[in-house]
Amino acid sequence: MKKWIWSSIIILVLCLILGNLYLLKKYDADLYFVSKVDAFHQPVEGDIRISHFKKGVVTAQEESVISYQPQLGVIEEILVKEGDFVQVGTPLVQYSTTQSEGLIQQLESKIERAQAEERKLSKDISALKSISYPTVFESEWEEAQAEANEILIDSQIRELELKEELLEIDIEDYELQLESIENEADAQTILSTTDGIVKSINKNGKDELITIITYPYVIKGELSEQELQSIQVGQKVYISKGKQPLIGTISDISQFPVNSPSLHEETSYFPFTINVEEVEDQEQLLFGHHIGVEVVQQESFATLLLPEHSVLRNRSEYSAFVMEKGKVKEVELQLGIESKGRIEILDGISMDDIVVGAPDKLIKADTPFIMPVKKLIVKSSQLEDVNKKEATTTILRAMIAN
Template sequence: MEKKKKIGIAIGVGVLIVGLFGINIWKKAASENVTAEVTNIIEETVSEKVMTPGTLKLANEQTVYFAPENGEISEVLVEEGEDVKKGTPLLRYENKQLELEKKQNELQLQSSQLQLNNLRDQHKELDEKLEKDSKNEMLQSEHDQVWLQQQQTNLEIEQLQLQKQSIEQQIAELEVKSELDGKVVSVNDVAGASSNQLEPQPLIQIGTLEQLMVEGIISEYDTLKVKQGQSVVLSSDVLPGESWKGKVSFVGYLPEEANSLGGETGVQYRIEVNVEDKNILLKPGFQMVMEILTEERKTKTLPLSAVKQEGDTSYVFTVVDGKTEKKEVSVGLVSNESIEITDGLSEEDEVLLDPSDDVSAGMDVTVK
């Protein structure tokens, strides 16, 4: 009986071992079989964009600051909200020193003119005497001296005339005029007292409210891609979901300043974008985001999830005769959902849509 019992136990253990072995084989076979969706490369339009923050501003504006060298403000001639034309007087300075210089110049001119008239009379009189007595050396010497004084007085008068023009120009500049057609956006009556501040405050601001622009900066790398005339989508956190159209109107040729960006020295360039939409609800000073379309073209793409990365190498898994095959591909522009395939695939290739990390070359594939 004991012998039969031992034989039965041995048979049972053997069956268990065979069963476990079979389960492992089944699991391995199951793990090497992939059930997945496949896709093909398609032709679609892809785009490359540069995003940068900016500040909404008036496209055409004039800012008048207090100029202490002009004297004291005598009168502000416009009010906030007033429409003005180019050449409209905005404010007037009073400069007593200039008025004094003008009066002194006028007196000097009168004095020099009287002196010149007197010298001319003397010159004429000496000419008449020399006609009667041409050999009189004393008369000739006196004549030459008067002539020289006359020329010197002429020069003095010319200098005084130039001085008069300069003074008149300075007096004319005491009346500041509008440089454009627009609306008076702000008037700061106390800005004239801020000349001792590090940053003077605007005294008068004028702008054309119908035309807005967004001003920002881009990196030296982005200046190679951003060009005048490119389309821009503008947005703001203040109005989520809203967007407006714009167009790049200016890209700086010279750098604005060198800053430390993330521990590295970066050079930045000014960029301006004209707002094309007229119904924008934001006001100058609001912060905006500029999404600049730098490149757009039709090309062959795959869904972004189909392409894997290994170091600097991009690859996909294709299905060939029911098995996976790893293929290296060359890629280009990347969007939110797709990636450009520039080389490595044909339109007939079936590509695993979203291969897991467990997928490897040579595995059986069941296509959904």
């Protein structure tokens, strides 16, 4: 190769080096310590929680059994069928009341006759009391006769009043007997003592005539030995069912495992029970259905949240870069709950701050920042107002950032 070519190359390289050194010296204040920001976002307000996800099954906490009661007589009718929803006071079984009905009719007839006789006596007494006596007599004999009649009528009135009192006693006695028999007849109708659903009816059974699954339902599941260390009675539970999750509470954790302890098993599992808060729609919890539950460990509502990649960690200290007045500024953070790629921010930033997303190690605090822009087609007419200094500075910043 000819010497002049080599000389030209060397001179060109030297010119480039000297030119860059000149530009670096001239625009030093504008070129050093520029941080590149690829993404940013603002904190959002939301809910966050740490949970254990478990599976459960909808079941009854207990069953109510209605047994046959031979002392009440023969079963006349079973008033419910399998699958019926019953409440406290719902009639379930009707025993025969034929004998009671006959006694009730007899007593009602006696009461009616006694009341009719009582009304007749009352009229007779009123009639006797309405009799008037003369006050002037023509002879002593007439006066004596009048006195004798008055004594006789008074005697008749007292006799009728005594009969009336005896009838009132009889009527009261009949009514007490009637009330007692009616109560016995009512006792021959067996009523439900609980809310629930009729599970089974055994018409030929003696011990278990009707079985009722008590309501409200509960959810039962199993916890491993490891899960027992972080889950306790009283913890809140979200139940995944429908658009709106139901809320419940762990009401019981058994001290005894499901199966007998064995060295051949890696772990033991312990039954737990969840009580569900009031359910408006019974279709949300169907007996026997499997369901997902979320046992809450920690929970915060309406709190500031950031993506975890926006938070810098240095041992026990946490910080983030915020964009403020053309520079990036590092602020210390106080963190709360961390879950599913989000972190609760207790202190350090506000909703109005703009936070650098996924900052790299090249970002420095209190330095200007640049951001990548979308690819644009720039027309020559748009560059007419840009001077050489601004153009050179922009090009060099882009070269350094990339």
